[in-house]
Amino acid sequence: MSFDLFVFERRSCINTSLDIFSYQEKFTEYTEDKDYNSLNGCSDIISSWAKKMFEKFPPMNGEYAPPDEIAYASEESENHLTDYSLGKHGVYCAFSYSVAEKALEYIKSIADEYKVGFYDIQSNDAIFGKGIEILKYRTESHGDTICDLDNIERVIDTLDSIERGTTNRENAFITIWFETDGVESTFVQATPSYKSKGFFKNILYKNKSNDISGYFFEIEKDGALYQTLIKDKNELKEMVRAWCIDRKEPNISKYKKLLDL
Structure with a gap:
């Protein structure tokens, strides 16, 4: 089991929670013509946000994934490894439950700066993003x-x-x-x-x-x-x-x- 968050770029077409649910459903069909482990094909906003996230929660796969001797050097470093599905305007993130609270707070802290919002799939108070x-x-x-x-x-x-x-x-x-x-x-x-x-x-x-x-x-x-x-x-x-x-x-x-x- 993982702690899953759906991160989305704050575009003009994302104004309501219904827009977010619709985009998430479309996103998880994974029909974009790109490698979901790569930032190639991601928007500038998603690329910038992802690179910032990788500093604290490195990806399991792709060119930014740390070598095994770093990724698995300790239980803490292994727990911070995150499975990202990187789309053009959104990212599906699967964190270890052991770092769920840290991940949630960190994403909240940088969301406005990097012009993203997110949907906490596990929560009844699920959507974060000013003005939505x-x-x-x-x-x-x-x-x-x-x-x-x-x-x-x-x-x-x-x-x-x-x-x-x-x-x-x-x-x-x-x-x-x-x-x-x-x-x-x-x-x-x-x-x-x-x-x-x-x-x-x-x-x-x-x-x-x-x-x-x-x-x-x-x-x-x-x-x-x-x-x-x-x-x-x-x-x-x-x-x-x-x-x-x-x-x-x-x-x-x-x-x-x-x-x-």
Whole structure:
């Protein structure tokens, strides 16, 4: 097992955590026309960053790898050997767990200077890079979590599950927002609109799916919270997708204003 970090160049196309996840997925297909043990074909930024890293965490392979008599001179020197996959605009790094904390702190300390960010694959607080918008969500049973769109859609798919909620007082919900440098932006959220049940209907529907009339969709805008009812779950997912991916806000002219925040 290794301690893995994905380091990426701060380019204009990397603005959100979704951009990072997408680039990491593409990067790990390893389809670039280059030797991933070599700095040849890397951008100037990645080359400069890598050479700085090699000073403290030398590579296992490639032209900058130390000779065996140095690399394996002691347990400490061996533990600092690192497996780098060097792409044009990114690097996948596999450190020994014994130096994980040192590696993480060192990369943080030089990230801004060398114009890179990184994704800590092992962590819930996973992405480091000033100005990056990080998509997060929370639910009635799950705290603040970095996520991608697939995570969000899976949560929406189970909004009407009886395991998550059954009434407007004990309800399932999802709240979604982007966070930049620890500051939360505006948010959207959704919860089922549960139909009330009488005593006999409760018995009849016991252990079955909830009876709902749709999904309340709410959005924060200009210091207030607005709400509408969406009948179809797929429509709800499309609205959330547009808000997350295209950053498209819905037309709230016919929404109900719930309160000032």
